[in-house]
Amino acid sequence: MIAKELAQKVLAEALRTGADLAEIYVEDVVSLQLGLEDSKIEQAVRGADRGAGVRVFFGNLVTYAYTDTLDETSLMNAARAAAAAGSGSSQTRVIDLTERKSPLKYPVEIAFETMSIQEKANLLGKMDETARAYHPAIVQVNASYLELRRHMWLFNSAGVQVEDDRSYTEMRGGVIARRNGTLQSVREGFGGRMGLELLSRNDALGKMHEIAETAVKMLDARPCPAGEMPVVMCNGWGGVLFHEACGHQMEADFITKGSSAYTGKVGQQIANPIITAIDDGTIAGRRGSLAFDDDGTPAQRTVLIEKGILKEYMWDLVEARRVGRESSTGNGRRESYRHMPMPRMTNTFIDRGEHDPQEIIESVKRGVYIQSMAGGQADIAKGDYVFNATVAYLIEDGKLTTPLRGATIFGNGPKTLMQIDMVGNDLALDPGMGTCGKGQAARVSVGQPTLRIPAATVGGTDEPVSGM
Numbered sequence: 001m002i003a004k005e006l007a008q009k010v011l012a013e014a015l016r017t018g019a020d021l022a023e024i025y026v027e028d029v030v031s032l033q034l035g036l037e038d039s040k041i042e043q044a045v046r047g048a049d050r051g052a053g054v055r056v057f058f059g060n061l062v063t064y065a066y067t068d069t070l071d072e073t074s075l076m077n078a079a080r081a082a083a084a085a086g087s088g089s090s091q092t093r094v095i096d097l098t099e100r101k102s103p104l105k106y107p108v109e110i111a112f113e114t115m116s117i118q119e120k121a122n123l124l125g126k127m128d129e130t131a132r133a134y135h136p137a138i139v140q141v142n143a144s145y146l147e148l149r150r151h152m153w154l155f156n157s158a159g160v161q162v163e164d165d166r167s168y169t170e171m172r173g174g175v176i177a178r179r180n181g182t183l184q185s186v187r188e189g190f191g192g193r194m195g196l197e198l199l200s201r202n203d204a205l206g207k208m209h210e211i212a213e214t215a216v217k218m219l220d221a222r223p224c225p226a227g228e229m230p231v232v233m234c235n236g237w238g239g240v241l242f243h244e245a246c247g248h249q250m251e252a253d254f255i256t257k258g259s260s261a262y263t264g265k266v267g268q269q270i271a272n273p274i275i276t277a278i279d280d281g282t283i284a285g286r287r288g289s290l291a292f293d294d295d296g297t298p299a300q301r302t303v304l305i306e307k308g309i310l311k312e313y314m315w316d317l318v319e320a321r322r323v324g325r326e327s328s329t330g331n332g333r334r335e336s337y338r339h340m341p342m343p344r345m346t347n348t349f350i351d352r353g354e355h356d357p358q359e360i361i362e363s364v365k366r367g368v369y370i371q372s373m374a375g376g377q378a379d380i381a382k383g384d385y386v387f388n389a390t391v392a393y394l395i396e397d398g399k400l401t402t403p404l405r406g407a408t409i410f411g412n413g414p415k416t417l418m419q420i421d422m423v424g425n426d427l428a429l430d431p432g433m434g435t436c437g438k439g440q441a442a443r444v445s446v447g448q449p450t451l452r453i454p455a456a457t458v459g460g461t462d463e464p465v466s467g468m
């Protein structure tokens with residue numbers, strides 16, 4: 001953290017060559033990461049990183065310089081470096097900073113320090129034992145723990161002074177089951193913007209048992225049939241499809257560049273009217289939640305699609321200024337003080353609908369139910385996607401029957417949004433371990449209720465994955 005007087009001095013220096021806005025972003029990060037493999041703690045890393053970035057705006061030209069030391073000389077040098085792009089000159093301004101407080105509170109109920117490193121490592125050991133004890137087919141187990149505190153302060157020459165003290169806890173587990181020549185891997189976890197209360201709200205050992213059970217069950221899976229058929233996607237994690245294949249296209253940088261399918265479509269129907277989609281950075285305890293974004297804008301809830309109509313994009317400060325908007329939507333995020341913010345999602349989900357999830361499954365005569373998805377790929381500009389399911393079932397006469405291996409679903413995000421014809425009443429967000437990569441890593445949540453895509457393209461194990 002730097003003193004307010006120093007912030008004023010640095011901002012004044014950054015404005016000296018004629019900029020219309022200057023900003024200092026200061027960050028202090030501490031972390032602990034523990035990793036277990038082959039029943040041993042293989043990794044125990046304490047991290048610490050702090051620094052500051054100075055950003056200077058000359059209209060739509062934005063320059064940035066950062067430093068990993070917070071003394072006055074380094075900060076003033078960063079300010080001069082960022083200001084060097086300017087050719088004008090202005091008189092020294094007195095910058096009036098007023099601290100804004102957020103009404104959003106994300107309290108840490110149980111501090112990281114209440115458990116020793118040894119106790120945290122012991123928990124990973126018990127997770128390992130739980131998975132191995134479930135079945136002799138479990139041949140590999142890993143588990144990891146992460147705690148991270150990322151405290152940011154932001155000052156700008158428009159008078160903004162804010163801070164956001166962000167704490168995150170994450171637990172992950174993975175197993176590999178083997179029978180004869182067949183291997184099945186399943187990974188899951190949970191996390192959130194919170195302290196160790198995460199561990200009392202979730203059952204780490206129960207989760208490992210469940211993962212092991214799924215992996216063993218999936219050893220009996222048969223290859224997924226290929227072709228066009230109805231697909232029912234699970235609630236929670238299933239929302240990763242919307243995030244990747246549609247959400248990115250609603251980020252303002254793709255909109256102003258004109259590279260998104262949704263450019264110029266506000267007010268138009270882009271989805272089936274049963275679909276409402278929201279980006280909400282204000283949900284308590286969620287991984288993508290913020291008090292202020294990394295531009296210093298208060299986090300907010302933004303309705304992206306309302307009953308099928310495109311309502312709004314996700315804006316950061318740079319893109320909002322570019323089009324002359326009064327303010328952004330609080331979606332400016334950066335990986336660290338080494339990066340400039342860009343428009344990013346926070347917690348993004350398709351809202352609840354009317355159907356009972358059971359009714360959705362029962363509506364399908366023959367199709368595929370996707371219960372959990374591994375990674376996928378999406379072309380952000382076009383929205384073409386390929387997602388791989390780790391756990392899927394055949395639906396026959398309205399019932400889940402055989403577990404399926406290698407199920408892959410492909411299609412186009414904007415088209416899929418028009419096709420989805422049933423939305424469940426079981427909205428859930430993912431368990432809290434999603435990281436979005438868009439040049440920079442950002443913690444996000446995704447979510448949705450159970451959904452039906454009446455005719456999706458499914459690829460099986462025997463089918464080559466193509467079309468991307």
Ligand SMILES: [Zn+2]
Nearest residue numbers: 243244436437
């Ligand atoms: Zn993403």
